[in-house]
Amino acid sequence: MAILVTGATANIGRKVVDHLLARGATDIRALTVDPRKAALPAGVEVVEGSLRRPDTLAPAFADVKRMYLAPMPDTAAEALALARAAGVRQVVDLSGEPESWWGSVGMAVEASGLAWTHLWPADFMENTLIWSHQINATGVVREPRPDGATAPIAMDDIASVAATALLTEAYIGRSCALAGPEILTRTDLVGQLADALGRDIAFRRSSREETVTALAPTMGDTAPWYVDNVLYGFDPRPADLPTTSVPDITGRPATTFARWAADNAERFVGV
Known part of the structure; x- marks a missing residue:
């Protein structure tokens, strides 16, 4: 019986x-919109389809027992109904707490009747790439809350947890809150990025309007939503974040932000 990875060419699904391959899985099926551009490893079965279009999913679900579900709130319930009818029994979903932006995905999974594991990640380390334009253009990061803190997690660590959960029944019925190994403020993040890039980067407290303007070149029309719903939603020093969640589940250390920044420094250059 195959393991299906939806969104298999997206940031987390690809990882x-x-x-799964690194853990010895051999019967992997990858769902992607364009198999010709998928560039997936040899031995992975590539199937064309999209969670946005449930009518394309039947071939992907055939002979599948377990699946990784990428977050797609608008069509999650319909896709899950099709999955259950096809014989899928277990789903590992990327979602969030019920009251969060992605919470409806997890609720749809539970309503489907499938065995489930929820992955509820903290802020992605990759989200700092939204600063790339202003770092290059001005050497300054503008945001409203310098002391806003979280424990950012690398997408690769989320994928590692997902693969672990797909290959065992140990996490069925669990909501896994995932975070990185350190609680860091926004100014901490900027400082570690400066070290990784080998240059001075200042943090400047800014108004809502100034922040939206600074983020618009990388975020476009989503900048106002991000500022209002994410940046103003940070709680300072959240002591209850599960900073050992990745090693507890995968058995390997979580990626530090300093390590991630050093490995991804070139992504901030020349944008």
């Missing part, structure tokens, strides 16, 4: 495929 889930790699981690």
